[in-house]
Amino acid sequence: MKIAIIHEWLDSYAGSERVVEQMLACYPEADLFALCDFLPENQRGFLGGKVPTTSFIQRLPFARRMFRNYLQLMPLAVEQFDLQGYDLVLSSSHAVAKGVITGPGTRHISYVHSPMRYAWDLQHQYLRQAGLTRGLKGLYTRWLLGRMRAWDQMSASRPDVILGNSRYIAERIRKVWRREADVLHPPVDLDGFPLSTAPRTHFLVASRQVPYKRIELVAEAFARMPELPLTIVGDGPAAPLVAKAAAGSPNITIRGRVPQAELVSLLQTARAFVFAAEEDFGIAMVEAQSCGTPLIVYGRGGARDIVREGETGVFFEQQTPEAIIAAVRAFVAREADFTPEACAAQARQFSIPEFRRKLTGIVRMAMAPA
Structure with a gap:
């Protein structure tokens, strides 16, 4: 087969790029396309030496620093890729990659990290945070997001198969695009997070401290x-x-950033990993389970795919200190029921080998003669 892999932009090695990495591992012969490529040299290893074909956005003024400001041009840019002659297109999409144009003889499978949140359900939050709720610039941004929604919904009909990275994202796809999506969880590198049966002494939060993570609620709960x-x-x-x-x-210790080895040690000796955010998936929760650590987490978003309630963790249903306290108390009351072995076994279904096995199986089914 002649295969193309499409990604929006390459500027860092983060979550969506790890999916591209595994797509390339499954299909190393594939050609790679991206709207723009500004990856630092020290982060290019996952591309396996491939140099992506880029769009005209790569050459626009100040694109290296401001390529996201060209959002209004991205639908046009992704439609300019010439994919004639390809048997299979795999797109990794969180904005416009799923909108590539393919011919009738090409199968297009789109792995969707999320529909564009800033154009759909988080539009008003985005406008407030950007200071764009009024004025001419705000009016233009609202018009632009409306145009993006119309294109986004229209182009959602182009892939032959849509994959969501969790049941939560599959539901968002159904809501905004009226398309059904199969679920393929993202690949998590579990090798660096081995199972441990070491004595467990503390509860743990490990996360970038940004407002939506709601870490202050966890701190307030444990202060009580x-x-x-x-x-x-x-x-x-x-x-x-x-x-x-x-x-x-005095029972709360704030460590700031720590080396990776120290983070793994903290995960391996935690009684439970506490997580108060609503995430599309939640890789940190999988990494904690891989170490044998149970989860106490907010019961919305990708957490519902990751936790087996009562076996590998417990949920709280509101983002409040009171709900967190109740969940922690419930966990402590039956802590012996949550074994490290059960947690690690649950994590393995999100491993890199599982992702590759499932992705290649989906491709085989999609490419099979009718």
Whole structure:
């Protein structure tokens, strides 16, 4: 087969790029396309030496620093890729990659990380945070997002198969595009997060400290449970809010960023990993389970795919300190039921080998003669 892999843009090695990495591992003969490629040299290893074919956005003024400002041109740019002669197109899409144009003899499978949140359900939050709720610039941005929604919904009919990275994303796809999506969870590298049966001494939060993670709620909850030690790892713009919530609580230790080896050790010795955010999937939760650590997590988003309630973790249904306290108390009451072996076994279904096995199986089915 002649295969093309399409990704929006390459500027860092992060979550969606890890999916591209595994697509390339499954199909190393594939040609790679991206709207623009500004990856630093020290992060290019996952491309296996491939140099992607890029769009005209690569050559626009100030694109290296400001390519996201060309959002209004991205639908046009992705439609300019010439994919004649390809048997299979795999797109990795969180904005426009799923909108590539393919011919009748080409099968297009789109792996969707999420429909464009800033154009759909988070539009008003995006406009508030960007200071674009009024004025001519705000009016233009609303018009632009309306145009993007119309193109986004129209182009959602182009892939032959749509894959969502969780049941939560599959439901969002159904809501905004009126398309059914199969679920293929993203690949998580579990080799660096081995199972441990070491003594477990503390509860743990490990996350970048940004507002939507709601780490301050976890700190406030544990400040009201002084008998339970909590360690908070990570930094970010919400760090002062977290520090304020933890102030005066000797049972709460804030560590900031720590080396990877130290993070793994903290995961392996945690009684439970506490997570209060609503995520599309939630790789950090899988990494914690891989170490044998149960989860106490907000029961929306990708967490519903990751946790087997009552076996590998417990949910709380509201983002409040009171709900977190109740969930922690429920966990402590039956802590012996959550074994490290069960947690690690649950994590393995999200491993890299599982992702490759499932992806190649989906491709075989899609390419089979009718």
